[in-house]
Amino acid sequence: MSREQNRPNILWICTDQQRFDTIGALGNSHIHTPNLDRLVNEGVAFSHAFCQSPICTPSRASFLTGMYPSSVHGCMNGNDFWADAAPLVTKLLADSGYDCGLAGKLHLAGAADRIEPRGDDGYRVFHWSHDSRDLWPEGNAYADWIRSKGKDLSALRWHPEMIPPELHQTTWCTDMAIEFMAEERDAPWLMSVNVFDPHGPFDPPQQVLDRYDPNRMPAPLFRESDPTAHARLGRVDGFGAGIVTQERIREIQAAYYAMITLIDDNVGRMVDALERSGQRENTIVIFMSDHGEMLGDHGLVGKGCRFYEALVRVPLIFSWPGHFEQGVVSSALVELIDVAPTLLEVSGEPRPERMQGRSLLPILSGVDNPHSHRDSVRCEYYRALNPEGPGREAFTGTYATMIRDARYKLSVYHDREAGELFDLQADAGEFSNLWDDPNYRGMRFDLMKKSFDALALAVDVGPKQVVQF
Numbered sequence: 001m002s003r004e005q006n007r008p009n010i011l012w013i014c015t016d017q018q019r020f021d022t023i024g025a026l027g028n029s030h031i032h033t034p035n036l037d038r039l040v041n042e043g044v045a046f047s048h049a050f051c052q053s054p055i056c057t058p059s060r061a062s063f064l065t066g067m068y069p070s071s072v073h074g075c076m077n078g079n080d081f082w083a084d085a086a087p088l089v090t091k092l093l094a095d096s097g098y099d100c101g102l103a104g105k106l107h108l109a110g111a112a113d114r115i116e117p118r119g120d121d122g123y124r125v126f127h128w129s130h131d132s133r134d135l136w137p138e139g140n141a142y143a144d145w146i147r148s149k150g151k152d153l154s155a156l157r158w159h160p161e162m163i164p165p166e167l168h169q170t171t172w173c174t175d176m177a178i179e180f181m182a183e184e185r186d187a188p189w190l191m192s193v194n195v196f197d198p199h200g201p202f203d204p205p206q207q208v209l210d211r212y213d214p215n216r217m218p219a220p221l222f223r224e225s226d227p228t229a230h231a232r233l234g235r236v237d238g239f240g241a242g243i244v245t246q247e248r249i250r251e252i253q254a255a256y257y258a259m260i261t262l263i264d265d266n267v268g269r270m271v272d273a274l275e276r277s278g279q280r281e282n283t284i285v286i287f288m289s290d291h292g293e294m295l296g297d298h299g300l301v302g303k304g305c306r307f308y309e310a311l312v313r314v315p316l317i318f319s320w321p322g323h324f325e326q327g328v329v330s331s332a333l334v335e336l337i338d339v340a341p342t343l344l345e346v347s348g349e350p351r352p353e354r355m356q357g358r359s360l361l362p363i364l365s366g367v368d369n370p371h372s373h374r375d376s377v378r379c380e381y382y383r384a385l386n387p388e389g390p391g392r393e394a395f396t397g398t399y400a401t402m403i404r405d406a407r408y409k410l411s412v413y414h415d416r417e418a419g420e421l422f423d424l425q426a427d428a429g430e431f432s433n434l435w436d437d438p439n440y441r442g443m444r445f446d447l448m449k450k451s452f453d454a455l456a457l458a459v460d461v462g463p464k465q466v467v468q469f
Contacts, residue, residue, distance in 0.1 A: 007347050008320065009283040010098075010190040011177070011270060015263055016056065016105065016199040017303060019292035020049070020313040022260050026329065030218050031257045032211065035268035036317070039287055043319030044328045044364050050377040050404070051291045051336050054303055054311040055238070055384045056107050059290040059336065064088045064108070066340030066357035069380050071460040074108065078386030082108035082119045085460075086354060089340035090190060094122030096349050099187050101125035103141075103176035104169070104194035110386060115139035123192070127176045131196040132169040133157060142172050157203075165205045165262060170195045174266035178273045188347070193270070198259035198293070200302065202252050208262050212254040220249055220296030221310075221429045227299065229433060233418045237385045237398040238304015249296030256295060280321070284346065287317040288336065298430075305381045307402035307411040307420070308430055312379050318342075324364040332373035333406065334360060356458060376405040378454055403451035410447035421447070 021028055025037035026045060039045075052062040053069050061074025065086040069075045073083040094100045102123045109116050111130035115138070118126070129142035134153040136143070146153040146167060156163050165171055177193045197204075227243055244252075267287065274280040292311040294300040303311060316334065318324055337357035344351050345359045362368035383397030399414040409430070411420040421434040421444050434440040 007098075007188040008323075009181075009188050009279060010093075010286065010343060010347075011181070011193070011274070011283055012190060012286045013193045013195075013267060013270070013288070015260075015287075015289040016194070016196050017291060017293045018198055018260065018263075018289035018315060019295060019310045020047070020315055021310075022198075022257070023315055026315075030216070032261050033264040035264045035271065036287060036315075038271070039267070039285060039317045039319045040327075040329070042321050042326050043285070043317055044325050044330055044370070046316040046330045046332065046334050046360075048331055048377075049288070049314055049316035049334045049336065050312050050379060051289075051314055052378065053380050053384065054291045054305070054307065055381070056290055057109070058380065058382075058384055060107050063288075063290070063336035063339050064090065066337045066351075066355040067460065068337065068356060068378070068458045070382060070455075071354075071356065071458055075380070075382040075384060076386060077384045078110040078112060080110060081117050084119045087352070088119075088121050089343055090192065091120055091122035092344065092349060092352070093190055093347060094124070096347065097187050098122075098347070099124055099183075099185055099189040100192070101127075101177075101180040101189070102192040102194065103127040103129070103173040103180070104192075105130045105196060106194065112386075125176075125180055127173075129169060129172070129196070131199070132163075141176075142169050145172055163205055165208060165265070168205055168262060170197050170259075170262050170266050174269050177270055181270075181273060181279065182277060190343075195263060195266075197263055198256050202255035202259070204255055204258035204262055209255055209258040211261065212257050214250040214254040217250045217253040217257070220246075220253070220298075221431075222246070222297065222299055223429075223431050225431065229431075230298070230300075233413065233420070234416060236305040236400070236413070237381070237383075238302060239300055239306060243299035244296060244301045246296075249301065252301060253295060256293065284318065284320045284324075284343075286319075286339070287315060288339070289314040290336075305384070305398040305400050305413075307379055307400070307404075307409065309424075312402065312404075318360070318364050320364075325366045325370070328370050330363060330370040330373075332363065332369075332371050333375070333377050333404075334373050335377050338373075354460060376403055376450065376454070378403055378451070378458075401451060401455065403447055403454060405447075408443060408447060410444065410451060412448065412451065 024033045025040040051059045053059045057077040058069035072085040127141040134143040143153045297310045341357045341359040379402040381400045402411045409422045422430045
């Protein structure tokens with residue numbers, strides 16, 4: 001058997017803004033996700049996987065390179081271009097012989113009202129659609145597909161319930177993936193399926209939304225002390241609108257869960273296509289998201305410069321029956337930068353020296369303890385919102401970093417005195433801020449030192465230089 005035949009295909013599904021606790025098999029009894037449940041049962045699910053920034057572009061720049069956002073100049077959401085400060089893992093795999101395709105968003109650079117400029121990303125097939133709107137005069141493959149069906153996407157979006165599941169962007173991404181996976185080829189392939197859901201504006205097809213009753217949604221994490229806690233911290237990027245009413249939150253929850261159920265339906269379609277074509281036994285299926293969503297916790301909706309579990313903790317599942325462990329739920333602390341080195345190792349490719357992630361293959365293959373990987377995880381936010389646009393002339397942006405170990409989480413906001421320290425063992429909901437508690441001064445100092453050390457050690461010093469004498 002040739003080397004190409006030995007290397008697995010990779011179906012890499014990445015949703016947008018999906019929090020960690022939205023899968024039935026991992027403890028959410030309110031959501032319907034039978035196909036994701038199957039992946040959990042047939043693979044390894046990481047219950048404590050963390051993104052490296054709670055907003056799209058920095059997170060994607062990070063997990064696609066296996067490096068922290070600050071190391072690859074990918075800190076801003078809506079930057080003009082991707083800096084190409086490190087090769088994407090898709091480029092490395094393409095150079096090694098993989099045939100790579102994408103459907104949906106990439107979002108390594110700004111995509112508002114213009115086609116996203118591409119760097120050397122390794123994708124031969126590139127069905128680009130940043131989101132489900134028709135804002136781009138050309139280049140939006142999803143809108144073109146809708147037009148090929150005799151429909152007008154802009155008109156449909158005036159009434160989102162008019163977009164049936166079969167015309168939804170999630171379904172289109174899946175159709176493009178199934179088409180790509182069915183191509184005849186001699187090389188292994190990688191397909192990135194980057195759907196826009198369950199990102200706001202929370203507009204699932206009506207027939208899927210009808211499966212969820214807002215009155216039966218779980219209550220979000222909220223206490224009367226939350227507004228005071230937010231006011232003490234002060235305004236931060238992304239959360240200037242204030243507390244959202246509980247009634248509205250339940251409506252958003254229902255729509256959010258419906259969007260994930262539509263994603264789940266399409267995950268099932270892709271896995272079924274792999275089985276029909278005889279490719280499932282040689283295909284790794286990865287399911288993950290770029291960052292989370294507050295979904296009403298602490299009275300907040302959306303994303304921005306906060307580090308609550310709902311925002312920084314995401315789903316991460318690897319499934320390859322016959323090769324990876326099955327039915328394992330790992331509680332190990334892992335980071336999304338660990339995905340890229342995992343893919344390189346499983347495909348037999350060397351890991352670049354600059355890559356900062358750590359391969360998960362020893363856990364996936366059952367060699368290492370599934371509940372131990374990192375002592376702590378990090379998250380960064382450096383003025384991540386694009387300062388361009390009306391009303392942002394005086395925009396300065398928020399700078400903050402987070403470090404979290406198995407018990408404690410420290411969030412430092414670098415432009416203010418207030419910060420956050422939570423004991424997650426005693427306070428899983430993150431309500432009791434210990435930042436100013438004199439009994440925790442030592443812990444606060446230790447974590448701050450650990451965070452500072454980690455930041456210093458993550459600095460990319462560039463390629464080695466040999467001095468000739």
